[in-house]
Amino acid sequence: MSDENGTPDISSGPRPEPIRFFGTTWVEHDGGYGARRAAVCVGSLAAAAVSCLVLRFAYQGLRIAAVGAPVTLMVVVMFAVCSALAFSNTWGSFTKRPDPRRQASLRGLLTIGFVGSLLAYFLRSLTEAPGEKLHREEYESARAAHEKRASRRTGNPSRRRRS
Template sequence: MSDEPGTPDTPTGGPRPEPLRFFGTSWVNHDDGYAGRRAAVAVGSLAAALVSCLVLRFAYQGLQIANTDSFVTVLVVAMFAICSALAFRNTWDGFGGRLDPDRQASLRGLLAIGFVGSLLAYFFRSLTEAPGEKLHREEYEKAREEYERRSSRRTGNPSKKRRSK
């Protein structure tokens, strides 16, 4: 038995699952409050997205009060819409596979502007699974299969085996 909550029992020397943000390793067996955590993540990310939209509305009203040209207003709104769509897509793709770190670094500013899209992607993914669970489950199962294959081949000390005559 494991002493840490949410840590599944694994044989000594076997692969350990990678913890997910907000879930730890409860995603492996869907235990230790997994459903409640998923609900909390969904509600929290949706609430954060709504608050973010409210902040963006205040920014839009600031542009209206400043009597900026309509061209500037359209550019700002289009910038946030496009950046949010790109951030949504990038975040969604990150749940299914590892992303290139260099590409992520080059998109950092764009993703910061499109933070609403990232929050919405987190919300929609948490409706079906813990965000990133699919990728981590595939990697963990592959590591367990490789470990089982390696450990089943070595069943004892080869020098003690009987030799056939």
């Protein structure tokens, strides 16, 4: 269902699901969508840079405390592995819905690897709003199903005249 300008009528049928920082501007790429995408891109990269600086201070704290090479190496490897896992998990969540139970079990690991999540957000925001492709596919399929149902039903069948 569209109006005379060809824009979809969202007053009936399914509504688009809002995306964090974008609301529903991802549907028509209006309402400052480009500026929001640029802000998310710059913001996530800046947050990742600040996070790396904080991690560097933590590393220097370990060196000052002289905890030893094995502990320092273990902490560095832990952050690297957790960041890589967080990156892949975040990147994958942009294309398909993650399993809530798996997400709950990975919450601690993803928290430790926050730099990877920020970098995934940055890279995805270079091309689209993070999660836009997934939301667009779901929204388009819901709209198509709604239009199919709406076109099939043309009124109350009990009021039809029989021939």
